[in-house]
Amino acid sequence: xxxxxVVIIGGGVTGLSSAYWLTKAGRDVIVVxxxxxxxxxxxxxxxxxxxxxxxxxxVPLAREACRLWPTMDEELGYPxxxxxxGGLSPAMSEERRAYLVEARARWQKLxxxxxxxxxxxxxxxxxxxxxxxxxxxxxxxxxxxxxQRTAQAFAWAIKDRGGRIYQQTAVTGIQVVNERxxxxxxxxxxxxxETVVSCAGPQTAHIGRMAGVETPVAPxxxxxxxxxxxxxxxxxxxSGQGLYGRxxxxxxxxxxxGPHEWTDVEATGEPGKPNTPLIRNIARRLAxxxxxxxxxPVLRSWAGxxxxxxxxxxxxxRFDAPQGFVLVTASAHxxxxxxxxxxxxxxxxxxxxxxIPIEGLALGRFAALGTSWREARQWMAGxxxx
Amino acid sequence: MxxxxxxxxxxxxxxxxxxxxxxxxxxSVTLVDxxxxxxxxxxxxxxxxxxxxxxxxxxxxGLMLERIVESDERLAEAEEAGVKMHLGTCVWGSFRxxxxxxxxxxxxxxxxxxxxxxxLDYEHLILxxxxxxxxxxxxxxxxxxxxxxxxxxxxxxxxxxxxGQRLVVLGSGALGLQTALLALEHGLDLAGIxxxxxxxxxxPDLWSRLxxxxxxxxxxxxxxxxxxxxxxxxxxxxxxxxxxxxxAGTERTVPCDTxxxxxxxxxxxxxxxxxxxxxxxxxxxGGWVPRRSPTMATSVEGVxxxxxxxxxxxxxxxxxxxxxxxxxxxxxxxxxxxxRPDTEAVGAARLDRRAVTAGRRPExxxxxxxxxQAAWLRSLVAAGGMDVVVCQxxxxxxxxxxxxxxxxxxxxxxxxxxxxxxxxxxxTGSAHPDLLKRLTRAGMGHCQGRRCREQVAALLADAxxxxxxxxxxxxxxxxxxxxxxxxxSSQDEPEATREKWASWFYPWIRVHS
Numbered sequence: 001x002x003x004x005x006v007v008i009i010g011g012g013v014t015g016l017s018s019a020y021w022l023t024k025a026g027r028d029v030i031v032v033x034x035x036x037x038x039x040x041x042x043x044x045x046x047x048x049x050x051x052x053x054x055x056x057x058x059v060p061l062a063r064e065a066c067r068l069w070p071t072m073d074e075e076l077g078y079p080x081x082x083x084x085x086g087g088l089s090p091a092m093s094e095e096r097r098a099y100l101v102e103a104r105a106r107w108q109k110l111x112x113x114x115x116x117x118x119x120x121x122x123x124x125x126x127x128x129x130x131x132x133x134x135x136x137x138x139x140x141x142x143x144x145x146x147x148q149r150t151a152q153a154f155a156w157a158i159k160d161r162g163g164r165i166y167q168q169t170a171v172t173g174i175q176v177v178n179e180r181x182x183x184x185x186x187x188x189x190x191x192x193x194e195t196v197v198s199c200a201g202p203q204t205a206h207i208g209r210m211a212g213v214e215t216p217v218a219p220x221x222x223x224x225x226x227x228x229x230x231x232x233x234x235x236x237x238x239s240g241q242g243l244y245g246r247x248x249x250x251x252x253x254x255x256x257x258g259p260h261e262w263t264d265v266e267a268t269g270e271p272g273k274p275n276t277p278l279i280r281n282i283a284r285r286l287a288x289x290x291x292x293x294x295x296x297p298v299l300r301s302w303a304g305x306x307x308x309x310x311x312x313x314x315x316x317x318r319f320d321a322p323q324g325f326v327l328v329t330a331s332a333h334x335x336x337x338x339x340x341x342x343x344x345x346x347x348x349x350x351x352x353x354x355x356i357p358i359e360g361l362a363l364g365r366f367a368a369l370g371t372s373w374r375e376a377r378q379w380m381a382g383x384x385x386x
Numbered sequence: 387m388x389x390x391x392x393x394x395x396x397x398x399x400x401x402x403x404x405x406x407x408x409x410x411x412x413x414s415v416t417l418v419d420x421x422x423x424x425x426x427x428x429x430x431x432x433x434x435x436x437x438x439x440x441x442x443x444x445x446x447x448g449l450m451l452e453r454i455v456e457s458d459e460r461l462a463e464a465e466e467a468g469v470k471m472h473l474g475t476c477v478w479g480s481f482r483x484x485x486x487x488x489x490x491x492x493x494x495x496x497x498x499x500x501x502x503x504x505x506l507d508y509e510h511l512i513l514x515x516x517x518x519x520x521x522x523x524x525x526x527x528x529x530x531x532x533x534x535x536x537x538x539x540x541x542x543x544x545x546x547x548x549x550g551q552r553l554v555v556l557g558s559g560a561l562g563l564q565t566a567l568l569a570l571e572h573g574l575d576l577a578g579i580x581x582x583x584x585x586x587x588x589x590p591d592l593w594s595r596l597x598x599x600x601x602x603x604x605x606x607x608x609x610x611x612x613x614x615x616x617x618x619x620x621x622x623x624x625x626x627x628x629x630x631x632x633x634a635g636t637e638r639t640v641p642c643d644t645x646x647x648x649x650x651x652x653x654x655x656x657x658x659x660x661x662x663x664x665x666x667x668x669x670x671x672g673g674w675v676p677r678r679s680p681t682m683a684t685s686v687e688g689v690x691x692x693x694x695x696x697x698x699x700x701x702x703x704x705x706x707x708x709x710x711x712x713x714x715x716x717x718x719x720x721x722x723x724x725x726r727p728d729t730e731a732v733g734a735a736r737l738d739r740r741a742v743t744a745g746r747r748p749e750x751x752x753x754x755x756x757x758x759q760a761a762w763l764r765s766l767v768a769a770g771g772m773d774v775v776v777c778q779x780x781x782x783x784x785x786x787x788x789x790x791x792x793x794x795x796x797x798x799x800x801x802x803x804x805x806x807x808x809x810x811x812x813x814t815g816s817a818h819p820d821l822l823k824r825l826t827r828a829g830m831g832h833c834q835g836r837r838c839r840e841q842v843a844a845l846l847a848d849a850x851x852x853x854x855x856x857x858x859x860x861x862x863x864x865x866x867x868x869x870x871x872x873x874x875s876s877q878d879e880p881e882a883t884r885e886k887w888a889s890w891f892y893p894w895i896r897v898h899s
Contacts, residue, residue, distance in 0.1 A: 036818065036821060039821075043824065078792075079792050079796045081796065148824040148825065149792065149824070149825065152810070152825055155810070156807065156810065167813065220891075221486045221487075227871065228831075228832045228868065229831075229832075239889065240889075242887045242888075242889045243889055244889055244890065249795060249796065250780075250793070250795065250827065250830075257887070257888075257889040257890070258887055258888070258889075259489075259883075259886075259887070259888070260888075260891060261486060261487065261488065261489055263485065263486050271485075271486070272484065272485045272486045273486065274481070274484065274486055274487050274660075275479070275481070275863065275864050276481055276487050276489075276490060277479070277481055277490075277494065277496060277505050277876075279479070279864060279865070279874070280496070280503060280505075280874050280875060280876035280879075281876045281879055281883060281887075283869075283871045283872075283874040283875050283876070284871075284874075284875035284876045284877070284879065286871055287871040287872045287875050293871070294870070294871045294872040294875075295870045295871070295872060296870060296871060297430075297832070297868030297869055297870050297871070298865055298868070298869055298870075298871055298874050299830075299832065299834060299865075299868055300830075300834070300863040300864075300865070301863055301864055301865070302863055303486075305486075308891060312891060332891070381488075382488040382489070384488075384489035385489075385886060385888070
């Protein structure tokens with residue numbers, strides 16, 4: 001029978017990062033991916049790595065991720081297109097300005113380098129921004145990268161170091177004997193392993209259930225648009241005017257935002273990811289945010305399926321029962337956190353503990369949730385913008 | 387928003403025919419056509435390979451609109467029949483309620499003219515979006531004066547703005563021969579027709595009209611390069627053997643200022659694909675086409691595809707009646723249409739494209755369309771090499787493509803030696819052009835892949851050792867035409883959308899807590 005020290009279920013950036021750090025630490029790792037690595041949310045997101053300043057339990061993980069990102073090109077040996085110029089949250093309304101002023105003070109207390117910029121300073125950073133800007137918060141030590149390229153960089157680096165990646169291979173079961181994980185059943189046959197890590201994104205509930213673990217996640221579809229390449233306008237990522245996004249190294253403006261639609265996913269196969277007329281509303285806000293380039297064409301759009309936990313925060317846990325089972329869902333913020341999340345998984349697998357604080361991210365916090373939590377929030381499949 | 391009964395996309399032969407017939411059947415019909423195109427759109431080689439020689443008159447919208455209307459009397463007929471017309475308007479998207487878009491109430495298409503965009507709900511959709519140029523590259527293909535046949539024909543009629551004196555046509559099928567004849571009608575000199583095949587491929591009657599005028603046919607020949615400074619001055623040809631390899635010592639330069647690629651037509655299936663219509667690969671119809679019933683119905687209820695957008699071959703290039711009939715059949719197939727479709731009466735013989743060409747030139751047709759195009763690519767690679775750009779927008783060469791190289795702007799300094807990663811693509815099980823696209827950027831430029839999709843798929847097929855029909859279709863995404871942000875903008879956005887807008891999932895929690 002095929003075997004490995006660690007089987008990682010899911011070839012998105014969370015699984016790939018985990019596999020990379022584990023392989024580098026000398027473990028024999030197999031990543032099992034039902035489709036193509038980085039094909040889903042990992043390759044479709046906005047590319048931003050922020051300090052996650054409003055989500056206290058994630059702040060240490062985000063700090064570590066932003067510290068690691070600038071080293072990843074050299075670490076992996078392949079380009080991620082990381083740009084570490086920080087992030088700007090411009091205020092385009094009085095309500096948002098008030099929120100950002102208050103938030104900045106909070107963030108500063110968390111030792112997150114957050115500076116208030118007045119409108120003139122914002123325009124120095126982003127000359128093309130709307131004249132209506134009322135100021136903004138600038139956070140250093142953050143940035144953005146190319147999702148698809150990053151996923152592929154991890155995958156190539158894993159293989160360079162002798163790790164294995166099985167694509168077009170679905171997991172069909174997890175074998176648990178005497179409360180220990182012993183093997184993973186796949187469409188390519190069984191793989192014996194002492195440790196199994198679920199990094200299955202929207203399919204987390206399906207995979208968790210195979211190991212007897214119930215995980216509350218709700219998948220949702222979100223959309224992004226991309227313009228033609230335009231001359232260099234800004235290096236920071238932007239979060240404002242109802243949008244989040246960046247200018248790529250090539251010059252495209254890539255921005256998302258707006259209503260999502262909740263959905264359900266199968267354990268295997270590729271979830272549908274159609275775009276909707278929402279791309280017009282995203283285009284409107286981008287034209288309002290950057291009026292100087294509003295005549296530039298939108299070239300394409302795409303959608304991705306992410307999963308949300310009930311409190312929008314990741315779940316990271318190494319279980320006692322079944323032993324050898326680790327589960328992580330980054331709850332729709334996997335990309336930005338991935339260099340650090342992978343190290344956390346490595347440490348949980350090898351040492352049993354994480355040196356990066358992950359208190360508050362255990363599955364047990366949802367123990368009292370009940371089974372109808374999605375209905376209670378109107379997060380059932382088909383619900384829109386709830 | 388009210389729902390239109392019948393929306394027809396494309397006012398070519400098939401679309402206009404469908405629109406007029408549907409109106410006569412008593413339906414309320416809207417007919418949309420993107421011509422006249424804006425100069426900015428044409429400069430992005432959308433929807434045809436216009437190349438970089440575009441006359442400034444093309445920027446005169448009023449003049450171009452007049453020419454479009456004058457060029458086709460059926461447009462006036464459509465208007466008289468009560469069809470609502472939107473010219474100079476593109477259809478950039480098609481959406482319908484489905485898994486993951488259940489909040490949409492009914493199917494709709496997205497339209498845009500030069501000023502604004504809007505959505506149009508429909509009961510029945512007839513896609514008559516035509517076909518575009520099949521493009522292969524060679525050294526010098528970026529020079530002004532190199533363009534596709536579909537583009538050349540549009541610039542001649544109806545735009546009347548083809549700047550060129552002396553034309554060489556690549557490809558001797560019906561498309562090339564017709565383009566050549568049209569050029570002669572418009573007073574251009576015809577320096578010759580080039581083909582890798584030993585004989586003229588296209589209809590013998592068309593060829594004889596050209597042969598009579600002394601048009602040279604450069605048989606068993608391919609292109610080394612187009613020569614010139616910024617404009618084409620000539621084209622260097624070289625003979626090829628049966629394996630498509632250049633024959634030493636056979637080079638010749640043919641002076642010309644315009645080179646027209648007539649290597650085939652690719653059905654415009656973007657909207658059909660977005661609408662969710664099932665597709666299949668039909669080599670003799672130009673590649674990926676929607677699966678259709680005899681009444682032009684696709685796998686999606688209420689959606690029909692007619693004309694070149696459903697597949698185009700030699701017979702259809704010669705005979706516009708086939709497309710016209712398809713439009714009629716679809717209109718008559720609409721539920722509640724007064725005339726029920728009668729396939730036999732409309733003419734199984736007329737709908738059977740093969741009847742036109744079969745038996746006329748069996749030798750030429752034994753070398754089918756796709757294998758002919760593959761032979762052309764083989765000859766161009768043999769003659770030009772792998773360092774020729776395949777994606778002009780992003781500057782990706784053939785070699786960089788099959789090596790899955792990251793774009794040059796990411797090269798370290800000095801650039802690392804790159805070991806080919808093609809095996810990465812192949813081991814995913816089905817070499818997917820989208821993956822290749824995202825890593826090399828080929829296909830991500832302003833022409834939305836129109837100038838490189840087919841060559842990328844062919845190169846990928848070749849490198850993977852599979853037939854091109856086994857290469858998955860690279861995705862299409864809205865907008866399927868480049869639309870300026872401010873035009874695509876939802877100026878008609880309801881207040882409710884504005885109020886309940888989250889940049890992510892929960893801003894109001896963040897703001898209010």
